[in-house]
Amino acid sequence: MEVEEQSIIALREFGCEQNLLSRPDGSASFVQGDSSVLAGVYGPAEVKVSKEIYDRATLEVVIQPKVGLPGVRERAREQCVRETCEAALLSFLHPRSSLSLVLQVIHDDGSLLSCCLNAACMALMDAGLPMGCLFCGVTCAIDPEGRIITDPTAQQEKNSRAVMTFAIDSAQHRVMMSSTKGSFSVNELQQCIAVSQRASEKIFQFYRDSVRRRYSKTL
């Protein structure tokens, strides 16, 4: 699907820091505009017998909201993140062990699920867990005039007709997970996927630059 010229892929400023917490095995914070998520990864560690899987690692994802207790919305996001991570991780290399990923929302200004996915990917990479490919999250919103906005703010999400989040893998730029809200046509969905795939290239380039910066001292 060709992306129309008029839809400009504008992402907000990203920022990322890896290895900022001392206790977890891997940690990262990811900032997209004013949305910010802090992620911590523990593992491969000992697993409870009831959760043990004999041929792969058990992955557990917890999302902590900024205020209050986690509810149904957080559970839904946890599941999206967990399934994406399971697809990317080579969990058969650490059978009978547990991996836990904790995501703390620092601030929500739209595109929260994609920010969670990006923070999760950076934290998993920091922990040195074996992965078959990287993934990133891109959120698209369709406003009432039918224009596609990538990486919307909370206000833009509120005014839009539909909001979609895709997880894209780095190997073939295919969709690994999608989460949608609102009404849209098949054509619009295809267009949003194409836009997200284009945007994902920018994010993967950013991943590469930020990891390179991290290792620059030991090159």
Place this chain on the structure above:
Amino acid sequence: MADCLKDKVGEVLLPGDVFSFESKPEKLICGPGLRRNGDEILVCKSGILRHKQPNMYWIDSQQRRYVPAKGESVIGIVTAKSGDVFKVDVGGSELASLSYLAFEGATKRNRPNVQVGDLVYSQFIIANKDMEPELVCIDSCGRANGMGVFGAGGLLFKVSLGLVRRLLAPQSEIVRDLEKMFPFEMVVGLNGRVWVKASSTQRALIVANLLESCENMTAQQRQALFRRVSDGAS
């Protein structure tokens, strides 16, 4: 094949990067972070690609969690005695077992004196993803060869696995800079645990703090810090 890998030596690679065979496959050895997948080589960890003659490649990453590997020497903490094995915590996903016969001079009659809570410096003889890891404190000739239970005193702390590998590298610059300051004993396990003993507790703490802080420093920054500390310590 080897050429495209060789071009990338010393560069930062990310999981998902793929090198594929163009011509006839050559023999090469994939170390940590690289996986052979049919006709191609897949990078599965982020880090710097390293090369050793003639055809060994691996990814040097800065992770914190230890995954046992056969033949590596580690510092373990004895956490339980059960029958004829000790359970040893090495920082991996499960406890490793250490037989009481796997010490120098140990026989069924003559048991080694190991208590719960003791530190042992030992080597993995079994370590794979499907089996319980097993440690020994003797080499293949039955000699201790530096392994065994630690004596009293000293300080144990954890650093990242990347730093440990830099400390253990032959002619390590960090160790050379450190040993100019004052005499001390140091044991480095590949599981990220470091044990230090010096003439006073203060000196042991200085070494521990320096090692923790010099992880993310360039050589100049590190030498400047060490000089400042040795002026203050003497």
